[in-house]
Amino acid sequence: MHNLDAAFSALADPTRRAILTRLATGEATVNELAEPFEMTQPAVSQHLKVLEDAGLIVRRVEGTKRPRRLAKAGIEAMDQWLAMLRKALEANYDRLDEVLAGMEKHKKGKKQ
């Protein structure tokens, strides 16, 4: 990623992360993006500008509409997030491994 700092600060905002997650499911217009976040169009446009400047999304011209989609850097960022979610879940299950090992020991201890 050539503009890593811009990408990183763009990702620091939860609304922008949610917008990227939404775009991961496909192209969307400003109206479509504004709806689930209960935000005004200008507020969403501001977030989109930050994401665009960071190289995470690109726009297309279609009549009066400017649908946005993820750029390659945005797709890579999404992959990284999924990896982070995966990590949080993995931390849970690694702990569960220990809990299960403890249960097994407890059972064996009782039998003796």
Added chain:
Amino acid sequence: MSRMTLKTEGDTHVIVTRRFAAPPEAVYRAHTDPKLIQKWLLGPEGWTMPVCINEAKAGGKFRYEWTNGKGGGFHITGELLELEPYNRIVHVERMHLPDPTPDNHIETRFEPDGAGTLMTMRMTLPDGKTRAAMLATGMEHGMEASYVRLEGML
């Protein structure tokens, strides 16, 4: 070591699989006994679950509350729809942030896998937007942990 898989399916599903060295009975119990749940269902480093209620019966309710010890926290409430010891749990849950998110319908299966267990968790969200929002929320907790790690590196 990558024994866990996480993937999306269609527009509304998220599938998680994980293998465990213990038999299905133990893994099932670790998912239904509050004393055991409290030990592992914690998310990123530093989070604890001070409140863990699980009635562990069909039609029963559960409530899990998490805190990061720095004033941050949220809770999940849900209902247990089907319990088949030690094979299967079906439940619905929602996060309170503090407004409740749309229901996440989750089927968890525990199948014998050699001497251990293969767990398959299949989440169904009402629509693609809700799934995207849920993944973004989950990521936020992951993000927090990664920011902390990053601070440690800088």
